[in-house]
Amino acid sequence: MTATYRDVKADILDKITRGVWAPGSLIPNEVELAETYDCARATVNRAVRELADAGMVERRRKAGTRVRMAPVRQARFDIPLVRKEIEDRGARYRYALVHRDVLPAPDWLRARLKLGGRAEVLHLVCMHYADGIPYQFEDRWISLEILPQAREADFSQSGPNEWLVAEIPFSDAEISFLAVPADETLAAHLGCRAGDALFQTERSTWWQGRAITFVRLCFRPGHRMTTRY
């Protein structure tokens, strides 16, 4: 008796995965569940709320709680720092700055980050290696309107990501995953052939509605991003 919210959550999840409560069906309301498990309604509430957050059930006032028809709704991905990602695999991390430039933001970047007309940006191209083998190509753009101090920062020894996380918080971000063919530049840096299929992520970050940075990360051929849920 006196079940914890974890007990309640586990038991309900069990009933769902075993098919006792079928997809689409209504489960008992909170008061009934509280009696069943001999606990307070708040305890049941937390259990069921977490199941709803996880996408297992759907709740509506008055209508009650239903088991979702398609329970798998979302997956969570950790987005690690490259260095940590590589070191966690037991490999030695090495960083190299390939190119550095200050220039007016090109049109495509202004559109993507909603930048003003004459915004200047810092453009960095970097490489990340695992045990000396090319691991990731980084194409980074930093707004100098918001981060003028980036102009003076030294990116020859460590990557812009590490500098950025220490320098500024952020409030909003957008991330995309896609596949791209390697162009000559990518092929040269990643040690593959032009046209090879590469996994790429793109991330835009804002702070208080103002663009901070855009980055394009291109992984070596064969890279995969995996998660369980």
Added chain:
Amino acid sequence: MTATYRDVKADILDKITRGVWAPGSLIPNEVELAETYDCARATVNRAVRELADAGMVERRRKAGTRVRMAPVRQARFDIPLVRKEIEDRGARYRYALVHRDVLPAPDWLRARLKLGGRAEVLHLVCMHYADGIPYQFEDRWISLEILPQAREADFSQSGPNEWLVAEIPFSDAEISFLAVPADETLAAHLGCRAGDALFQTERSTWWQGRAITFVRLCFRPGHRMTTRY
């Protein structure tokens, strides 16, 4: 006064994104926050707990609550049914079964799903179209050990995904994202050229520790998966 947990959460998040509470610093404990916001400790607890779930802060008993050094920790992705994904874009969905076969599980599949020695599987190849244009290529394998009724199911009119979600719950899944070059088969079905870079997801699903299905979904060239957080 008498703030809600949303108010508290929003205000703390604001203090973090504005840099009032810097990355790595300790924030006031729950009792102090409850006094500050003039609410019960449980209210503060929920607010801070949700921030911890979102990866913004890190909590440890006795040590207190700290702002995370690298706040961006995770992103959530919705994993929609193809049909819904296409219809949500305002396009007309069409499905086609390309191939159907029953065979002993090949070695690579047995390894991936941890199947027994002589497991039989149902192999389906399907296409999903948006407004008549190839959208996604589906390579589906279903274990007939656990789902013998799949042998008799009709997959000529609707996809295996829709059948599966209605047929069986699941308890565990693994998903991967990667980039692959199109082979001749993929190129023919997706209307692209062999070697084109394609975005692919792979998903394995288990129920009570037993493999249900493995699926490889290959998107048309240029597809991207995007989320905000």
Added chain:
DNA sequence: GAGTGGTCTAGACCACGTT
């Protein structure tokens, strides 16, 4: 109108980890 989940409270005890 009535039934359901959504939230808050004031207090209590517990579990953990730092000191």
Added chain:
DNA sequence: ACGTGGTCTAGACCACTCT
């Protein structure tokens, strides 16, 4: 040992939304 978060309770009122 002690301070912190983790959780539970019993009750209350509110906000939706279905009928």
